[in-house]
Amino acid sequence: MCVYIYTHCGFITSLEFSTSSIFLLLVLLWIAMDHAADAQRTDLMTITRFVLNEQSKYSESRGDFTILLSHIVLGCKFVCSAVNKAGLAKLIGLAGETNVQGEEQKKLDVLSNEVFIKALVSSGRTCILVSEEDEEPTYVEPSRRGRYSVVFDPLDGSSNIDCGVSIGTIFGIYQLNDSHEPNLEDVLQPGKNMVAAGYCLYGSSCTLVLSTGTGVNGFTLDPSLGEFILTHPDLKIPKKGKIYSVNEGNAKNWDGPTAKYVEKCKFPTDGSSPKSLRYVGSMVADVHRTLLYGGIFLYPGDKKSPNGKLRVLYEVFPMAFLIEEAGGQAFTGKIRALDLVPKKIHERSPIFLGSYDDVEEIKALYAAAENGGRNE
Structure with missing residues (x-):
């Protein structure tokens, strides 16, 4: 193959290249462009970076809340992965039990509940957990106890699991007074006392919407990076809808x-x-x-x-x-x-x-x- 190239003096020169050489040049050019694009992507606002930025606004912050959120995010990633391969892994269908609501539990319900219980307990920042799937609260053992309470529905909309309709996880967080043993009254509080709330939607994309009491922000999971990226900053609901x-x-x-x-x-x-x-x-x-x-x-x-x-x-x-x-x-x-x-x-x-x-x-x-x- 003959390729004509302009030289710096304005003259045209021709070079002979084989087809394989041209292909190699194109591949190298594509790789260079792809690396350039990746370099631009390193300045993304991830959910971890976002929460750390918020933490830096409070000089008294000890980082406990940031650690707790990171464990919730990890749980959401795990459940998202399980939802995406549920059919292949035979995770759809009934688990053969019913939950406290009298509803038949799906296999993914059971798995999701276990995932979030373990993620929250292992954070070392929680003391009492309330799940839709469990009849009684989960009290964290003293050696792993923190000052937050988390209430959550590990897999909302589970009746839609088998037909592929969007489902999700919902959670709310209370900060408790750590001067006493946790008890049921610590979670039977009005919702206005929550310090944070959010949900993760497992649909055509995996979207996590979060508020820590200073507005609402939405993050979308980039599967290639394994990170939630800020895609919906400062969400505001329209004053009137159709x-x-x-x-x-x-x-x-x-x-x-x-x-x-x-x-x-x-x-x-x-x-x-x-x-x-x-x-x-x-x-x-x-x-x-x-x-x-x-x-x-x-x-x-x-x-x-x-x-x-x-x-x-x-x-x-x-x-x-x-x-x-x-x-x-x-x-x-x-x-x-x-x-x-x-x-x-x-x-x-x-x-x-x-x-x-x-x-x-x-x-x-x-x-x-x-x-x-x-x-x-």
């Missing part, structure tokens, strides 16, 4: 305000366009979409389940914490969600959360029903 998310299969059991609100979403009387219905059935997936696009997520209490279905400590509180930090609202039908004081670790509550204006509408309907002395 989507509502609810299980309409329960419509015949709804109370008046919920039924009226959904009717208004579908048949607005102010000339606006109807809202679109989007419902996955995995809280992590539905709340993640609501956070990014705006709108409202509803899981009300009804005639069949007066107290709602979602658990306060490890589903309602963390999600309400994140939504409020992003500029939205979370409401139970009676009060602000984060003001609830749970009496049991697996207590349930109705929940309405999402864009500020959309939640204001449902709050107004409940206020009107209360003032009228009845559910309209």
